[in-house]
Amino acid sequence: GLREEISIVKIDYNNLSTTDLPINKTKNYNNLFPSVFLSYEVSKDNQILLNYSKRIDRPRSFFMVPFPNYSNSQNIFAGNIDLNPSYVDSYEVGYSIQRKKITINPTLYFRHAVDDTKMLVYRPDERENVFYTKPINLGSDDRYGLDLNFTYDPFSWLKLMGSLDLFGYKTEGIAYYDAKDGLGNNKIGSMDFTGDGFSTRARLNSTFKLDKTFSVQLQGFYRGAQ
Numbered sequence: 001g002l003r004e005e006i007s008i009v010k011i012d013y014n015n016l017s018t019t020d021l022p023i024n025k026t027k028n029y030n031n032l033f034p035s036v037f038l039s040y041e042v043s044k045d046n047q048i049l050l051n052y053s054k055r056i057d058r059p060r061s062f063f064m065v066p067f068p069n070y071s072n073s074q075n076i077f078a079g080n081i082d083l084n085p086s087y088v089d090s091y092e093v094g095y096s097i098q099r100k101k102i103t104i105n106p107t108l109y110f111r112h113a114v115d116d117t118k119m120l121v122y123r124p125d126e127r128e129n130v131f132y133t134k135p136i137n138l139g140s141d142d143r144y145g146l147d148l149n150f151t152y153d154p155f156s157w158l159k160l161m162g163s164l165d166l167f168g169y170k171t172e173g174i175a176y177y178d179a180k181d182g183l184g185n186n187k188i189g190s191m192d193f194t195g196d197g198f199s200t201r202a203r204l205n206s207t208f209k210l211d212k213t214f215s216v217q218l219q220g221f222y223r224g225a226q
Helices: none
Strands: 002-013 023-043 046-057 075-077 086-098 102-114 117-122 131-137 140-155 158-172 174-180 186-192 195-209 215-223
Touching (some): 117 174, 117 186
Antiparallel strands (some): 046 086, 086 102, 117 131, 140 158, 158 195
């Protein structure tokens, strides 16, 4: 498949009560998003899946609200009205196994994102113990790993759904920002996002059907350090 998307974004921002510089610009995005999904049936209820897709990852709406949040006087979040979307190339090789009571889908994947949204945490004035957090577009983010999904119905009253994601990651990018040092002099601060590692995520969802109209669901989620 092939999808074309045209976006026109106009920004007219001028906050007279702060030192923020006014922003007046128009952004035009004209992007093509191809996708290919192939499957090969090895045997009955067994398939090999090959997928490629290019996606756009738009920032969350509250990431673009420029007004600071003062719920914590020492850690202030302020959105970025000039935030752009990031773009992701996704490659997947999967296998689908289906039986009477269980379905298993292991998938090897690699995803490359550019202009990734990262959280810049900085202190604009080192004479004050106040930190700001601001979303920015920066560098790239690579992720590769094994994603295992399954559903299992051992009994008519019990249904299990789960996933296990084992992945490595590598990020690149250094952010620079204007600041003042402890003496009030202007300086250029920086925050280095470059790094790599390995992490894990897991999810389990169990549904207990007590009768035809009533069921109970239990969920658990684990996210490893990153």
